[in-house]
Amino acid sequence: MRNRLFRLALYASLIQQILFWTMKEEIPKLCFFYGVPLTRQVTYHTMMFGYWFLPIFFVVYYFSGYFSYVDGYEMAILIRYRKRSTFFWNRLCSLIRELTILVGMQLLIGIGADFASLRLLGARGGFLYDWKLDEMIVCLMNYFVVMLIIILLQNLLDMYLESTYCCNAMVNVFIIISVFVYNFHSSLRSGIFRLVNIAMHARMDVQGMEMYFCMVLIICGMIGGMRFRWKKMSLLGGKNRD
Amino acid sequence: MIKLEHVVKKIKNKMILDDINFVFHEGRIYGLYGINGSGKTMILRAISGLLLPDGGEIWVDGKMLGKDIDFPESIGLIIENMEMLGQYDAKTNLEIIGKIKKVATVEDIAYILERVGLQQFDGLKVKKYSLGMKQRLNIAQAMFENPDCILLDEPFNALDDEGRRMLADLLLEEKGKGKTIIIAHHYREELEKICDEVLEVNAGAIVCGEGNF
Numbered sequence: 001m002r003n004r005l006f007r008l009a010l011y012a013s014l015i016q017q018i019l020f021w022t023m024k025e026e027i028p029k030l031c032f033f034y035g036v037p038l039t040r041q042v043t044y045h046t047m048m049f050g051y052w053f054l055p056i057f058f059v060v061y062y063f064s065g066y067f068s069y070v071d072g073y074e075m076a077i078l079i080r081y082r083k084r085s086t087f088f089w090n091r092l093c094s095l096i097r098e099l100t101i102l103v104g105m106q107l108l109i110g111i112g113a114d115f116a117s118l119r120l121l122g123a124r125g126g127f128l129y130d131w132k133l134d135e136m137i138v139c140l141m142n143y144f145v146v147m148l149i150i151i152l153l154q155n156l157l158d159m160y161l162e163s164t165y166c167c168n169a170m171v172n173v174f175i176i177i178s179v180f181v182y183n184f185h186s187s188l189r190s191g192i193f194r195l196v197n198i199a200m201h202a203r204m205d206v207q208g209m210e211m212y213f214c215m216v217l218i219i220c221g222m223i224g225g226m227r228f229r230w231k232k233m234s235l236l237g238g239k240n241r242d
Numbered sequence: 243m244i245k246l247e248h249v250v251k252k253i254k255n256k257m258i259l260d261d262i263n264f265v266f267h268e269g270r271i272y273g274l275y276g277i278n279g280s281g282k283t284m285i286l287r288a289i290s291g292l293l294l295p296d297g298g299e300i301w302v303d304g305k306m307l308g309k310d311i312d313f314p315e316s317i318g319l320i321i322e323n324m325e326m327l328g329q330y331d332a333k334t335n336l337e338i339i340g341k342i343k344k345v346a347t348v349e350d351i352a353y354i355l356e357r358v359g360l361q362q363f364d365g366l367k368v369k370k371y372s373l374g375m376k377q378r379l380n381i382a383q384a385m386f387e388n389p390d391c392i393l394l395d396e397p398f399n400a401l402d403d404e405g406r407r408m409l410a411d412l413l414l415e416e417k418g419k420g421k422t423i424i425i426a427h428h429y430r431e432e433l434e435k436i437c438d439e440v441l442e443v444n445a446g447a448i449v450c451g452e453g454n455f
Contacts, residue, residue, distance in 0.1 A: 072324035076383060079290055079319055080342040084312045234251075234293045 006102070009058035013106045017113035019051045032110060033139045056150065059102060063151045066095055067226060068158045070235045078235070088230045092223065099151065103144050145215050152222040159229040243267055244289055244314075244391065244422055249298035251284065251446075258284050259295065260446040268390075271413060271423040273433030276443035282426035283321065285443065286393045289424070290319050302391065318384035318392045325376070328369030332360045332379050335368060336386050346387045354386040357412055359405070373400040381409060385416065392416060392423045398432060410436045 013032070020031050032055070036048040067088070070078065078087050157169055244266040251259040258281060266272055274282040287293035288300060291313035300307040302314040326335040332355055340346040355361045358378040363371075368379065377400045384392060392413075398406055413423055413436055427433050433440045442449045 072321055073326060075290075075292060075321055076319060076324055076339060077342065079292070079313045079317055080339065082312065082315075084291075232294065234253075234287075236253075236287065236293065 005058065005062040006098075009055055009062050009102060010105055010109070012055040012058045013109045016051055016054045017109055019054070021113070023048070023051075032106060033136075033143045055106065056147075059099075059147065060150065060154055062102075063095065063099075063154065065158055066151075067091055067155050067230065068233070075235065084231055085227065088227055095151065095155075096148070099144070099147060103140070103147065107140070145212075145219070149215065149218055149222070152219060152226070156222050156226050156229075159226060159233065243301075243303065244424075245299075245301040246285075246288070247299045247301070249288060249295045249300060251288065251293060251295045258446050259288060259293075262298070262446075262448055264441075264448050266422050266424060268422050269417060269420045270438040271417050271425065271436055273430075273437035273440040274424065274426045274443050274448075275428065275430045275433055275440060278428075280443045281446035282443045283395050284446065285448075286319070286321060286395050286424065286426055289391075290314065290317060290321070290393055292321075314391055316387075316390040318387065318389035319394075320380045320384045320397055321393070321395045324380045324383065326368045326379055326383070329367060331363070331365050331367055332382065333364060335379065336382060339383060340387065343387060350386055350388065354382045357408070358382045359408060374402055374405055377401055378405060378408075381412070385412070390421055392421055394424070395426045396428075397425060398427060406432075 016032060031048075032052060036052050078084070081087050154169075157165075161169075246262045246264045249259050249262040251257075260281075262285065274285060276282050284293060288295055289302070289307075291307050291311070294308060302311070303316075305311045305315070307314070326332075327338065330338070333351060336346070336351045336355070340351065352361070355364075358381050360375065360378055360382065363375065368376065371379065377397070381394075381397060384394060397409060401409060413425075417423060417438075425433060425437065430440060
């Protein structure tokens with residue numbers, strides 16, 4: 001089941017690249033890393049947001065119940081650890097490892113698509129046309145951290161609510177509202193609301209030590225919350241818990 | 243020795259464990275029987291540290307669960323549908339699990355696989371096992387590390403007559419080594435054949451048993 005979901009997330013990344021190709025306007029290189037460009041056309045960037053978020057839906061489903069779903073085999077593993085927290089940290093490490101693989105595969109798909117557009121479509125731009133390694137590493141880190149925050153937030157909710165509600169909360173509420181918030185913000189064109197949608201290219205402009213410090217704080221806070229809940233959670237098999 | 247003192251657990255306003263007071267002694271086999279949803283499995287979960295009670299204390303070999311230890315230090319458990327890793331054979335599965343505690347030797351694994359009758363299927367992937375063979379592997383998983391306390395939830399499920407006899411012999415042998423064994427099962431008659439004491443569980447409480455206090 002999990003393998004199938006993993007493959008689905010990769011197919012979604014592939015479809016995302018194809019959808020980016022269909023855009024007539026110039027799109028930035030490795031759009032899913034760099035984010036959706038800022039425009040004044042609401043329809044254009046809403047559509048771009050939709051494309052950008054497409055693999056995220058599947059990634060969110062893939063990591064759904066990562067901590068709260070414990071089957072019989074995992075119970076047999078769990079009781080052999082001296083402490084509950086050992087199992088938690090092991091799970092966290094494997095979550096980060098799997099996310100790294102997913103992002104790596106997305107990167108390969110992106111570079112492959114870029115190569116194809118350069119060779120097959122004769123594009124005059126794109127990552128392979130004028131790539132900068134330092135810029136790419138920053139983008140990659142940024143993207144990875146943003147993904148990690150989304151997944152940790154979902155799993156934190158997952159430990160308190162039903163998995164289905166959490167996926168819905170992440171996909172239908174968080175993602176869709178964030179697009180509307182951005183549209184609302186851009187329509188105001190004022191600096192009062194400094195809300196930056198995670199999908200848009202502008203997140204690259206707000207990076208800096210403060211931004212990373214803030215992100216690290218958020219991640220630590222969420223991991224702390226999850227660990228606290230894990231220590232107090234009864235594991236009743238499957239998705240069931242108290 | 244396992245001691246449950248005023249153990250209470252409520253989930254979604256339903257009383258799952260209702261003031262359980264009981265002592266399980268070493269060298270004895272205890273059977274828990276009762277209707278579906280009576281709380282047999284929940285008692286096993288509470289003893290294994292998977293279920294955290296709202297009130298009361300659980301002591302295993304003088305250590306309090308949730309305070310001194312998170313899980314009993316020496317425990318074997320069958321609970322839920324324990325699907326092992328299908329891409330490996332039985333021996334590899336036990337070796338993988340054994341790497342956590344590092345107490346079982348290669349000889350221990352070979353011995354238990356022989357006892358449960360899986361030695362002849364060496365090399366066969368678990369995904370090709372029948373239900374009965376999977377259950378035998380679960381039994382092996384619970385016992386290969388030679389734990390002091392063995393908790394088995396419906397261990398007779400999917401076993402043929404020969405398998406049931408094998409399990410009964412194995413449990414009696416483990417009892418002889420001074421282990422505490424608790425079995426949850428639907429049928430009292432089957433439990434009475436091997437258990438020193440059969441306890442009736444009803445609505446989250448042990449309603450009869452010598453160990454009640």
